[in-house]
Amino acid sequence: MKKRAGYDVTILERNRSTDDLVLPIGTETCNIVSENHSGAEYPYDPQSARDCLDGRLQNERFFPSFIYGGKVTSRVLASRSMIEAGHDIAMQCRSNMEVLRKHYAQRIAENFLNYTFGNPDSAFRESAPPAGVRDVEAAFLTPQRGFNTLYVGLVLQHELRRLGIEFIQGADVQSVQPRSERFEIEYVKDGGRQALVADQVSICAAAYGFALAKRLNPRLELPDIHLALRCIIYCDLPDGCDKNFTCLKLEDKYGAMLSPLGPNTALVYHPPAAHISWKRLSESGEFPTEYRRAIAAEHPEVAERAQQTLHEARKYYPELARASIVSRHVSVAINTTSDSRQRRNMGVFKIVDGCNMMILPKWTMAVADAKKDLVLALEHSVRRGTLHEDDVCELLLELLRVRVEVPGAWLTTQAPYLTSAKALARLMRVPEDIAWGLAKHGSEAAHRWVTDCQAGVEA
Numbered sequence: 086m087k088k089r090a091g092y093d094v095t096i097l098e099r100n101r102s103t104d105d106l107v108l109p110i111g112t113e114t115c116n117i118v119s120e121n122h123s124g125a126e127y128p129y130d131p132q133s134a135r136d137c138l139d140g141r142l143q144n145e146r147f148f149p150s151f152i153y154g155g156k157v158t159s160r161v162l163a164s165r166s167m168i169e170a171g172h173d174i175a176m177q178c179r180s181n182m183e184v185l186r187k188h189y190a191q192r193i194a195e196n197f198l199n200y201t202f203g204n205p206d207s208a209f210r211e212s213a214p215p216a217g218v219r220d221v222e223a224a225f226l227t228p229q230r231g232f233n234t235l236y237v238g239l240v241l242q243h244e245l246r247r248l249g250i251e252f253i254q255g256a257d258v259q260s261v262q263p264r265s266e267r268f269e270i271e272y273v274k275d276g277g278r279q280a281l282v283a284d285q286v287s288i289c290a291a292a293y294g295f296a297l298a299k300r301l302n303p304r305l306e307l308p309d310i311h312l313a314l315r316c317i318i319y320c321d322l323p324d325g326c327d328k329n330f331t332c333l334k335l336e337d338k339y340g341a342m343l344s345p346l347g348p349n350t351a352l353v354y355h356p357p358a359a360h361i362s363w364k365r366l367s368e369s370g371e372f373p374t375e376y377r378r379a380i381a382a383e384h385p386e387v388a389e390r391a392q393q394t395l396h397e398a399r400k401y402y403p404e405l406a407r408a409s410i411v412s413r414h415v416s417v418a419i420n421t422t423s424d425s426r427q428r429r430n431m432g433v434f435k436i437v438d439g440c441n442m443m444i445l446p447k448w449t450m451a452v453a454d455a456k457k458d459l460v461l462a463l464e465h466s467v468r469r470g471t472l473h474e475d476d477v478c479e480l481l482l483e484l485l486r487v488r489v490e491v492p493g494a495w496l497t498t499q500a501p502y503l504t505s506a507k508a509l510a511r512l513m514r515v516p517e518d519i520a521w522g523l524a525k526h527g528s529e530a531a532h533r534w535v536t537d538c539q540a541g542v543e544a
């Protein structure tokens with residue numbers, strides 16, 4: 086968006102690609118993201134629910150439907166055993182549906198362009214529990230939709246190249262320091278120290294960003310930040326899967342998420358097995374050393390937790406009966422509370438004039454936050470006299486309509502698309518199998534998955 090606003094943009098990324106075909110995009114926490122949230126997952130926290138719905142509205146306008154890779158609306162499921170244990174999760178979900186419906190109706194009243202998911206009553210409703218999931222009391226449909234994270238990486242990479250954005254890979258940023266109304270960014274590349282001077286900086290480095298921000302402005306006040314080390318797995322599905330939607334079964338020990346990404350692969354998550362530990366961010370904002378180690382050399386509990394995840398998820402999803410683990414991932418979640426059911430939106434932090442930090446506790450907020458970051462950048466340009474105030478509104482109106490395009494060739498020709506999709510999958514360390522794409526001449530099995538599933542899915 087900044088490039089389209091007229092800025093010369095350079096991205097510094099620590100990871101590097103071993104294949105010229107692809108850039109190292111989505112290689113850290115983004116490689117396990119599966120849900121474009123609508124807030125349905127947060128029945129305990131109305132504000133998180135509203136924030137996610139706002140993020141979802143923005144994403145729908147920005148990303149092409151290609152990123153869903155054939156998936157339709159997710160099912161949020163209330164478990165019967167949780168109700169029997171004394172917690173009426175179905176009622177809790179019903180009241181959250183009301184929060185979401187009202188918020189969506191309000192957004193439409195403010196701006197009719199927000200009528201993205203149709204009528205509020207039909208966009209948020211209860212439905213029959215999906216066949217083939219055990220222990221379900223009630224099912225809820227909202228605009229929440231599972232997506233294929235590899236496809237997001239692919240469209241973003243295409244956009245970066247199309248716009249000619251400079252991308253320096255293997256550049257580990259050490260510091261951002263003010264230099265006579267500009268900034269010097271020092272980074273290590275190929276063992277040597279290098280520097281880049283920029284008018285403005287956005288720090289988008291997930292939990293690694295806090296320390297860079299604190300070094301630039303030690304007086305910066307951050308909310309109480311909690312980091313959580315989590316484990317999530319990709320599985321194969323040897324018996325196939327007749328669901329082309331995510332089942333998100335609430336909550337904790339009574340549920341698990343099954344997110345199929347095609348006929349042969351699914352992402353599986355079970356919160357109690359996933360949550361290895363949590364830590365409060367220190368005053369200096371440094372990324373915890375033990376988390377660094379846990380990611381570099383897999384944490385000793387991960388293998389067992391991955392098995393436990395599969396074991397627990399099998400209780401609900403019969404298609405996992407013969408599944409095996411294809412890959413396991415350790416990631417750091419960022420929250421403002423120790424309770425993962427309350428993951429409030431953090432927005433964009435202004436570190437000093439001209440330098441912002443974007444922290445995404447949820448990927449869903451990416452487009453909404455990128456727009457806030459852009460507004461701050463434009464305001465800074467006006468203050469510096471490089472942009473006239475009158476031009477800001479016009480520029481913003483134009484940029485708010487920006488949508489990422491999918492190259493037509495990806496939808497019709499298989500071989501070149503698949504080669505780079507598989508190269509990016511290897512770089513992201515996700516199963517290559519999820520790169521099947523939607524090409525006309527794509528895998529027969531994949532197309533059967535979409536068409537057969539869609540035939541069985543209510544409109």
Ligand SMILES: Cc1cc2nc3c(=O)[nH]c(=O)nc-3n(C[C@H](O)[C@H](O)[C@H](O)COP(=O)(O)OP(=O)(O)OC[C@H]3O[C@@H](n4cnc5c(N)ncnc54)[C@H](O)[C@@H]3O)c2cc1C
Pocket residue numbers: 097098099100111112113114115116117118119120121122256257258259289290291293294315316317416417418443444445446447448449450
């Ligand atoms: C188990 C789990 C499941 C999740 N599921 C979902 C979900 O379904 N839906 C959802 O909306 N959210 C989900 N999230 C949250 C989601 O993962 C994050 O919101 C999102 O990935 C953050 O994206 P990011 O680009 O900020 O961070 P990242 O994807 O981690 O990108 C940060 C980048 O910065 C680079 N970097 C870091 N430090 C430096 C440095 N010093 N120099 C240069 N480069 C640097 C890294 O290499 C990386 O490429 C989940 C989180 C976890 C842990």
